[in-house]
Amino acid sequence: MPAEEVTDNPDVSLQHSGAQLRIAAYGPGAENVIGQTDQTDTHYTIANALELGDWEVAEVNPDLQVDVTTAAEPVDARETCYLMNEDGSLAPGAGDCAQFGTKGQQIDDEQAKNVVIVIADGTGDSEITSARNYLHGANGRLEGIDELPFMGMATTFSLEAENGLPDLVTDSSASASAWTTGVKTYDGAVAVDLNGEPVPTLAELARKDGMKVGNVSTAEIQDATPSSFAAHALDRKCYGPEEEKNDESCQGEDFASQYRENGGLGSISEQIVDLRADVTLGGGSDAFDQLVQAGGNWGGNTWTEGDSVLDNAKSQGYQVVTTADELDGISAANTEEPVLGLFSEGNFPRNYEQSIPGIDGATGEAIECSPSPERPDSIPALDHMTTTAMDLLQNDEGFLLQVEAASVDKANHDADFCGQAGEFEEYDQAVQAVRNWVEQSGEPTLLVVTTDHAHTSQITTIDQNTSGLTSRIVTADGDDMVINYATAASNDHDVALGGQNHTGTQMRVGAEGPGARNLLGQIDQTDIAFAVSNSLGLDFVDHEIDLSPQWDSEAQYPVTDSGSTNTAWIIVGAVVLVGVVAILVYTLNARRKRED
Template sequence: MTANKRVSTRAKAVGAGVAALALIGTAAAGASPLASNGNGKGYGKGGQQPRNVILLIGDGMGDSEITSTRNYQVGANGRLNLDTLPSTGAYTTYALQKGTNVPDYVTDSAASGTGWATGTKTYNGAISVDTNGKPLPTILERAKAAGYNTGDVSTAEIQDATPAVLGSHVTSRDCKGPSATTAKCPSNAIENGGAGSISEQLMMTRPDVLLGGGKKYLDERVVAGKYAGQTVLDQGRAQGYQVATTAAEMQAAPLGKPLLGAFAPGNLDLEWTGPTPTRTGTPAQRCAVNAKRNPAQPHLSQMTRVALDRLNSLSRDGKGAKGRGGADKKGFFLQVEGASIDKQNHAANPCGQIGENVEFDKAVGLALNYQKQNPNTLVIVTGDHGHTSQIVPTGSTTAGYTATLTTADNAPMTISYATSDVLTGQEHTGTQIRVAAGGPQAGRVSGVTNQTDLFTTMSLALGL
């Protein structure tokens, strides 16, 4: 397929996908997308049509990561915010081998994100394209086309796999900026008739709120097309974005206009630091706040609060939405990612990993507080794939690397990393992942489902 045909195919696919969802959503036909669940108490399972959907992704957050965070932060008998959602299930996370329907049992974040973003399994490294590289319309694109306001928030680069799958379509997750796309995704490059890099495509998709890192890719020059010679950030401004590069600028940005926050050249800084695991373990100790963290960068909870406030305001006054006005204005779709739970698992950094999970749980708490005040909101909390960290008996010797932390129970907890001989090269695992939800239609996540079923759950919830 030529590059020009790929662009045409993507446009047709988005339109066709919206029409196809009308068939998927037949069971919800006639229900107003703005109806509340009627109980006014929040957290309820509910069965009516939500007005808003908030998806929170803990990247690499499997049951072991949740358990170690719970033990450390609130004790074994305590409960995190993410433990309080009433409907709980599990979903399978496998990817597919490129060009086939053969399972690849250990997914990466690109394939897993494509699964819930598009409802289609794909190969590792693919960003919202199928196993043959064909673009697939995403939940955010469909929500936006239907008049919903949209948001995409991450502690990683906004071009990283999980935020990227919502608003871009490339054959490799490495194609974050124009230069890499020319070299690694030539069919997607603008000079070859493609839609461009992840950065360029996100500017064109233009979620109402787009917050994270990755400014170095936004500072790259566009090499062809309408914005040739300008930076990707210039392209974003031309698309109507106001730009914030610090937490203070983010907080001060006026409402009513799309907001792009780019707070670091790459990923945002870590919340916590602590001991490095060794072959023989470490003394039990507590984690420390990362003294080297750039104070100008926002925390995930701050970005989440800003996104909720802005999307709530847009949905209330109708700015940026295509609703019918008055009480019938559309709500919003928001995805929030705690990205470095995964990244610090790869690095065998238990305090880094747990600190990011604690901050992610604060974001979950904000979403649940919003849901209490707006019970017509569906909140979903899940991970994207399993990871390496395991809680093992204190004092034991494993085949990997261990470190021991002192928990909220004032007890030792030993964490082992043993999926690689290389300390900082730990691997994903192929286990199923917890998925939990609260609000109207939350019961759809119960039982054992497939990662792609989350796309259907969210599509039905938004009445697409």
């Protein structure tokens, strides 16, 4: 919208927005502001702390107390994060940009057996608030993330490749690399530092320690977030081994060293297979159809040149599934027979049909979101994939699982609120699935729930158009809500629907379980890596992971248990039952013979 139309139009205003806000506290009663609250709750927190009320005050829950006297002091990361070496290279390493270094906050030293990290891509406080309004109403509660007892806030900036200074609006791969490696890097980088050198990931540390590992996403499994968990690449678009079939951002002389025929680590798809995560579920089958360009023994597995990545995976022992029913047929997974689920050629279709905003959407008719027929039942829901993954990963040594709801971000880029709402609902259901699994299994599990970056959508005033595009939506309260999209270069649909951009605000981090208190307060995304690694006893600094090309090398990771703990006990129980039945039959037959 032209500037003069904004400044001279009484129907257009510079407005407040309706996102939830941060609240922090220190001192007696401070723990009562942790988690999801309403502003009116603050009144009672203050009144109860001062014993001003004439109402009955709830008893203290010892499980939610926080002893901040043990907390480490934050470091001045500005002195260590923006590093330039004498030769001009830029190389901040593990923990150099973290607020609390590699040792973390040290509030909570309880150890976890398992860790599950659940990500909603492109989901800032505005997206959380609008989804809650739509799904449950303004004073409702999201049944997953709002129930997490501990909340912190994380900065998300990446670093400029040219000078190592902050890039205040990150992309997803640099962001995901921060929490999977503890190292800040440049936009587009996948688990490499500013010099393009690979750095170890949480998944690799867990594999080295004998834990089981899972990687689940509703995006292409080669996309920014899942790839940063499982691979190392100079650019996030280095999907497959055929360079000419990849995006232009992974073509040419600057990226030739990525490919195996040129001595590199290979494409993201090849490296996903190399990691041999026990469970890998998502989209992206198209890139797995690309043909391998260099063959031989790599890390103990044989790659056949000229065969597709998928065919190589099958020949290397992978159990490949492409539908929800096939996934349900899998009873066990380990590194010798890992599960690779590829349920779509690209990203999963969204759950809701696309909504289209307009210049005058705020003053127009409200719309209601409807399920999309493009999301077939053959594609499993995220909560189902999450629960299945945990069942398959459960074992005596513990597991690490990353789960991503990818398309809150993708819908935001498209200015599609209904798409956002449907994908957010799936994300919150996945969080519920983890909490239910942990309660039922009783296993000490750290759950971390966060996002990679904020995004464009804002809640703005009813009946007030903006300089961007707006959609008017009916919420669960039966009231209307206006969502504004105004970060594209133009409001023309051919630009704006797909051209909305990330924003640079800090992000919410929720946590529950052993080590959860170490994610309270103001942290950086890299601090998440150390909260997780410390809770599992993993070490980003002192490790023996070889990140060089693995031609003619033996496997460097141990084989994991083929069955879950539950499965093992079921088998043991069945054997015992058969034995008991056999003894009873033998006893009865012997008695009959004596009686005869």
